[in-house]
Amino acid sequence: MFDELLNLIKQNGQQAVVENNEVPNEHNEAVMQEAQTSIVDGLSNIKEPDQVNSLFESVRSGQAESNPAVQQMTNNFSGNIMQKFGINGSTAASIAAAIIPVVLAKMANRGGQGGASGFDLGGLLGSLTGGKFGGGMGGTTTSSSGGLGGNLGSMGAKLGLDKDGDGDVDLNDLTKMFK
Incomplete structure (x- = not known):
C-alpha cells in the first residue's frame, strides 16, 4: 500500500525533484520519501468522514490549495525538506506545490491517470485509521x-x-x- 503511494509520488515528482538543480541528486529519494511521510501523516490526522470528503472534493475540483489538510501536508513537507536537506524556502514550496496536490488528486481519482491504476485509496485510508x-x-x-x-x-x-x-x-x- 505505502509502496504504491511512493511509486505514485515518484511518477509525479520527477520534474519537481529529480530534474530540479536545487535538489542535490543524493537527496532525490529521501525528498520523495518525505513527501510520502507528509501525505501519510496528513491522512492519518483526518478523524472525520466529512474531512476526507472535503479533502478529496477540493483536490478533484482543483481547489486543493484552499483545503486545510492539503495546506498542512504541503507546509509540513516543505518545512521538512528545508530543514533536513537544506533546500531553500521558495524551492521547497514549489516542490511541495508540485507534488502534494497532484498526488492527492491522483489518489482521489483512484489512479486513473499516470500508470497508477492499481492504487487502493480505501485500503490506504483503512490502514492509516486502523x-x-x-x-x-x-x-x-x-x-x-x-x-x-x-x-x-x-x-x-x-x-x-x-x-x-x-x-x-x-x-x-x-x-x-x-x-
Whole structure:
C-alpha cells in the first residue's frame, strides 16, 4: 500500500525533484520519501468522514490549495525538506506545490491517470485509521465511532467511485474501473 503511494509520488515528482538543480541528486529519494511521510501523516490526522470528503472534493475540483489538510501536508513537507536537506524556502514550496496536490488528486481519482491504476485509496485510508474508515471503502465495516466505514463508502459514491451504481464503493466498483 505505502509502496504504491511512493511509486505514485515518484511518477509525479520527477520534474519537481529529480530534474530540479536545487535538489542535490543524493537527496532525490529521501525528498520523495518525505513527501510520502507528509501525505501519510496528513491522512492519518483526518478523524472525520466529512474531512476526507472535503479533502478529496477540493483536490478533484482543483481547489486543493484552499483545503486545510492539503495546506498542512504541503507546509509540513516543505518545512521538512528545508530543514533536513537544506533546500531553500521558495524551492521547497514549489516542490511541495508540485507534488502534494497532484498526488492527492491522483489518489482521489483512484489512479486513473499516470500508470497508477492499481492504487487502493480505501485500503490506504483503512490502514492509516486502523480500519476505522473501512479496508476497501466497502461500507460494511463499522466502528465505535459510528460506522465511519459505511460513511466513507457512501462518500466514495458521491466522489464518482461507485461504478456499479449500487450506492457504495466496493470490490465490484474496483473491477469495473479498470475494464
